[in-house]
Each structure stands twice: as structure tokens, then as C-alpha cells.
Amino acid sequence: xxxxxxxxxxxxxxxxxxxxxxxxxxxxxxxxxxxxxxxxxxxxxxxxxxxxxxxxxxxxxxxxxxxxxxxxxxxxxxxxxxxxxxxxxxxxxxxxxxxxxxxxxxxxxxxxxxxxxxxxxxxxxxxxxxxxxxxxxxxxxxxxxxxxxxxxxxxxxxxxxxxxxxxxxxxxxxxxxxxxxxxxxxxxxxxxxxxxxxxxxxxxxxxxxxxxxxxxxxxxxxxxxxxxxxxxxxxxxxxxxxxxxxxxxxxxxxxxxxxxxxxxxxxxxxxxxxxxxxxxxxxxxxxxxxxxxxxxxxxxxxxxxxxxxxxxxxxxxxxxxxxxxxxxxxxxxxxxxxxxxxxxxxxxxxxxxxxxxxxxxxxxxxxxxxxxxxxxxxxxxxxxxxxxxxxxxxxxxxxxxxxxxxxxxxxxxxxxxxxxxxxxxxxxx
Amino acid sequence: xxxxxxxxxxxxxxxxxxxxxxxxxxxxxxxxxxxxxxxxxxxxxxxxxxxxxxxxxxxxxxxxxxxxxxxxxxxxxxxxxxxxxxxxxxxxxxxxxxxxxxxxxxxxxxxxxxxxxxxxxxxxxxxxxxxxxxxxxxxxxxxxxxxxxxxxxxxxxxxxxxxxxxxxxxxxxxxxxxxxxxxxxxxxxxxxxxxxxxxxxxxxxxxxxxxxxxxxxxxxxxxxxxxxxxxxxxxxxxxxxxxxxxxxxxxxxxx
Numbered sequence: 001x002x003x004x005x006x007x008x009x010x011x012x013x014x015x016x017x018x019x020x021x022x023x024x025x026x027x028x029x030x031x032x033x034x035x036x037x038x039x040x041x042x043x044x045x046x047x048x049x050x051x052x053x054x055x056x057x058x059x060x061x062x063x064x065x066x067x068x069x070x071x072x073x074x075x076x077x078x079x080x081x082x083x084x085x086x087x088x089x090x091x092x093x094x095x096x097x098x099x100x101x102x103x104x105x106x107x108x109x110x111x112x113x114x115x116x117x118x119x120x121x122x123x124x125x126x127x128x129x130x131x132x133x134x135x136x137x138x139x140x141x142x143x144x145x146x147x148x149x150x151x152x153x154x155x156x157x158x159x160x161x162x163x164x165x166x167x168x169x170x171x172x173x174x175x176x177x178x179x180x181x182x183x184x185x186x187x188x189x190x191x192x193x194x195x196x197x198x199x200x201x202x203x204x205x206x207x208x209x210x211x212x213x214x215x216x217x218x219x220x221x222x223x224x225x226x227x228x229x230x231x232x233x234x235x236x237x238x239x240x241x242x243x244x245x246x247x248x249x250x251x252x253x254x255x256x257x258x259x260x261x262x263x264x265x266x267x268x269x270x271x272x273x274x275x276x277x278x279x280x281x282x283x284x285x286x287x288x289x290x291x292x293x294x295x296x297x298x299x300x301x302x303x304x305x306x307x308x309x310x311x312x313x314x315x316x317x318x319x320x321x322x323x324x325x326x327x328x329x330x331x332x333x334x335x336x337x338x339x340x341x342x343x344x345x346x347x348x349x350x351x352x353x354x355x356x357x358x359x360x361x362x363x364x365x366x367x368x369x370x371x372x373x374x375x376x377x378x379x380x381x382x383x384x385x386x387x388x389x390x391x392x393x394x395x396x397x398x399x400x401x402x403x404x405x406x407x408x409x410x411x412x413x414x415x416x417x418x419x420x421x422x423x424x425x426x427x428x429x
Numbered sequence: 430x431x432x433x434x435x436x437x438x439x440x441x442x443x444x445x446x447x448x449x450x451x452x453x454x455x456x457x458x459x460x461x462x463x464x465x466x467x468x469x470x471x472x473x474x475x476x477x478x479x480x481x482x483x484x485x486x487x488x489x490x491x492x493x494x495x496x497x498x499x500x501x502x503x504x505x506x507x508x509x510x511x512x513x514x515x516x517x518x519x520x521x522x523x524x525x526x527x528x529x530x531x532x533x534x535x536x537x538x539x540x541x542x543x544x545x546x547x548x549x550x551x552x553x554x555x556x557x558x559x560x561x562x563x564x565x566x567x568x569x570x571x572x573x574x575x576x577x578x579x580x581x582x583x584x585x586x587x588x589x590x591x592x593x594x595x596x597x598x599x600x601x602x603x604x605x606x607x608x609x610x611x612x613x614x615x616x617x618x619x620x621x622x623x624x625x626x627x628x629x630x631x632x633x634x635x636x637x638x639x640x641x642x643x644x645x646x647x648x649x650x651x652x653x654x655x656x657x658x659x660x661x662x663x664x665x666x667x668x669x670x671x672x673x674x675x676x677x678x679x680x681x682x683x684x
Contacts, residue, residue, distance in 0.1 A: 012470040017439060042522065042534070045528070045532070045536040046522070054664070058668070063445075122474045123475060126473075146454070157567040
């Protein structure tokens, strides 16, 4: 029997350091691993002894791509402890900030990192030579997401204007209105862009996932909601630790997650879409229908289209928030510390970002727990890889490697985040 | 004429500083036309072997493997520029330098024996020769473009080494320390962010690290006068640039 190993020591077009290892004996895949060798940075340890007001700025340094997710989950957990509920215009501004993060992060992944796989390019710069309009529109969209982040947060990476209780300074209405023209351009351009994406060739690969996401009564989830799944899970965020169990594996600095008493759980755009379809704005549902998506999509390769539908949602939601915005009286609520434990979960572009803090009466953090969505998805990615490669062992090493990389990029893995988290080796024996 | 080559390497970090390059939406395609992006795995599968004309290094050194890897990166690089607080000062993960890393490991991991890490997080310059250090957590993308274009044209980047206060005055932003009594790190902090925090009614918290010859002692005294307690003064110097010598030394005085 011929045997081979396919190895990618440093995966490209993902955020952070990971590798793929595939061991094949004859026509059987024996092992498929997504290795994470991003060095650990020990956030839960270094947060101890810090004032609770410092936590959002520190935890957002876990990830330069999705800092808002870390900021927001920390704020919600800590506000919960202190008995503060941020409502009204401040809550709306938090949704707007999240719109900015989803637009920039999804646009980066959809067009710069994932689309080149479908069109056969090494990167977006090469792709731009043959598809200039696609890449120029993508950059314009990404820039718009960053402009929203900057208008509210001061800068696109590690915003400085978010605090427990609200913001340091709320934006002038005129500053937000200035974003509307570009948002309307993007909504007008969206159907054509969706059509380009939905014309890609998608491998047949529908999987039977347990999808989990937040669900809120009135809105597509960013900041708040119950933890739900398509297999009956429906609990408040405070029960996250009872329903999702972490364990450590030898080949990863990221911890793996399972649903207690069951198997793996899939987080991110496919899960949110399946569980919250009815909450999408009509423009987003229209784009989904024209792209040929049903109300549930189980093929991770089509996640690129679902991510784009979420971009359209974020664009429409941003327009809604901005048009209704009135400058609030105060930029933040007063938050006084009190001893306790709090839980925060918000929808990062890649799925649920969970944080738990315990603080003392003086506001000093005594313990914390942070779970990044990619660490939860890591085991699902490995299961996908095993199933996907098993049907394609006849391919050449080169073709199999690229398609397996693509299967990993389906999840927009953020390895810098996941580390507590990647190496491809295909080994054939 | 042969196009000059650019490489990007990552060590322990959040990816944000190299993302700044992709965040140059208006300049990215022109930049990619002017230079050969030879090694940038976050953006491209195509990776060329070195040597490279300009190498940008993000992240700090926290593993024995990375301490070796940076030497190979240096050997392949004609010019090596560090980008961001991790590469320049060790990043937030340098807080372990003031603690017991074995104890840190046990807090985060059930099986610390699976994890390979050093007891410290250190800057790139403490391992190899660095040609220029770009500050910030994250870096400012306008400064990044200045660095790239300058080195490709063989000149030093025009980035001034002065405190945030100078920029605040020029920007006509009212001093938050004087007018509102906020505990601002601006007097000791390197400029470059564009006066972000004071513009947002917030005290500077030191993302860009210490300016050369920072008078951290006088600043600490002022922070005490403003009512900050010893532990608070220690902590303000111990964040994203905790490993920068001026901030590290000052923080140790308040343990």
C-alpha cells in the first residue's frame, strides 16, 4: 500500500500560527489534525489583580481582528456583576460598533482570504489583476467597516473609546450621518457582489452539525441573547460553563470544547444564520435568497456566502442605528464595583466569545475565563478535514493540500485568539 | 530594476499590527505594485525564500523555538523593522516577567506539561539587531506606510521621538491632566497615535510606550498627587509596554 504525509507547516491566509497534518494509508485517512502552535500569552493569569475597569482594554489585545468581541464580552460580564444594564442610545452605539467589526472582519475574510481559493489565486493581490472591480469593492467595503470602528472607537484596531458602562465620549450625530452615503453605496453594490460569490463552485459537503449561537427576541444577535442550538440547547449565558466543557489536547495550545454529554459544536456565521434567519433585515434575506441559500446552510464551503449575507445585515443595521441616533446625555453609566461573578457572551465574527470574571468588593479581578470561538471550532474543523479528505484521497498531494487548506479557511480561524490554538502535514503510509 | 522585497513575520502577538498593512485599503494595491510582497502568510499562500530587502516583525519572543527562529529571520533580512508593542517591548504578555510563569501556566492549562514556553516575553531587539522600532499597540498605519516607503527609498523614517504632550499641544487638545485631573501617561509616552485618548476625554494609557528619556519618576509623583494609590501607579506602568525598561523600572519602585 502506498502511504503519504501531507504537511503544511504554516497555514496561509488565516490569522495566527497553525499547521495542518494529514496522514493517509492507501485510500484511508488515518489522522487529520489542525495544529495550533501560536505561543500562549496567559491572559487569564495576568488579569488577576487588575482593576475590573482595565479588563476590556487588556482582553481586546487577544485579537487585533475582532477586538470588539473581547471588549463587549468583558463589559457585559463586568456590568452584570455590578448590576448595571446599558440601554438606550448607548446600547445602540454598541450594536453599531459591532456592525463595524463584522463588516471589516467579514470583508477581509470573504474577499482577501477566502475568495482567492475559489478563483484559484494565491492571494487577493494576484486576484486583483484579473478581477479588479471585485477587489476594489472589497477594499471599499472593508474600509467602511473600519470607518465605523474609527468613528465610534477612535481607531479600527484596539479601539480606545469603550469602557465598562458605555463610552468615554459619544460621537456627534453629524459624524455618524457622514457614514450614510457610503453605507448606501454598499447596500446598492451588495446584490452584485453576492451574485459573484454565489457563482463560485462549492464542493458537495453538507454536514450534520450542532449549531450554537446567541438568540435574542428582537434582533440578529450581537451583544445579548440566550445560548441556543438546533439540538434543544436553550440556556442563559450564565450557564455556558455547564453546557460547554473545555479540555486540553496535546497538539494544541488551544483548549477544545464539547457540548456536555454530547459531541462537538459549530459556532459562527452558519450557526447564527440557521438559528436566527427570521431576524435578518429584509435586504439581507433578499440577498440570501438570490444567492440560492435556504434558511439553513450546512455546507461550510458556502460560509463565504453566509458571511456576505451577514455583511449586508450589518450594513442595514448600521443605517437603522445611525438614522435613529440622538446624542445621549452622558457617555457612560456610573459603575461601582461589588463582589461577585459575571458572565458575558457576544457574537464575534467567528462565533460566540465567552468571558467570565470574578471580582472583589474593591473591583480587583480574582479569576477569569475566556473562550475564543476558534478554539471551540477547532475540533469541528478537524472532523470536517477527516471527512473531506477521506472522499478525496485520489487527489495529488498538491490538490489535496490546497482543498484541505480551503476547508480550514471555511471557518475563518483566528488562531491568535484561539491560543489557548495551527500546522498541515499530509502523511501517507 | 528589480522590485524590492517585503516580508512579514509573526511571533507572540494578536495579529493586529500586520493587519494594519491590510487596513491600508487605499494604498494596498499600489504598494503591491511598487514592491514584491515576498513573505506575508496572513495574506498569501505564495511564499518566496529570502533574503528580503525589508522585513517587518510582529510579536515577542516567548518560546525557545522562536528565539532560534528570529535569528534565521534576521539572517534573511537586509533591513529589519519591529512593528508594535509586542515586538518592541514584549507586549502585554511581558507581565509574566514580573510573575512566576510556571504558576501562570497552571492557572490556564490543566496539563502544563503539554505547553512549551519561556519564563519571559522579550522584545526582538533583545535577541537580534533591529534597524528601526515602530511603536504602538497597535501601530499607526500612516506611520507604517512612512516606514515602508522610507526604507524602500533608503532614508530614515520621519517619525519623531517626543512625548504625546507635544502632539496634544499642536492638535489644540485641552490637557486632560491639567483641566480634569485625569491620571494621564502622556508626558512619558511616545507620540504616534494621533492624540486619540485625550480627544476622547480619556487619559493616555501608554500604548506607544516610553519616549526617550521619559521622566517617569516625576510623572509617578504627579499621579500620587492626583490621588492614585501605589498599586494603581504600578499598574499604569505595567500594561502593553510593561517590558520597556523605563516603564518596567518605574513600576518596580511601586511594588
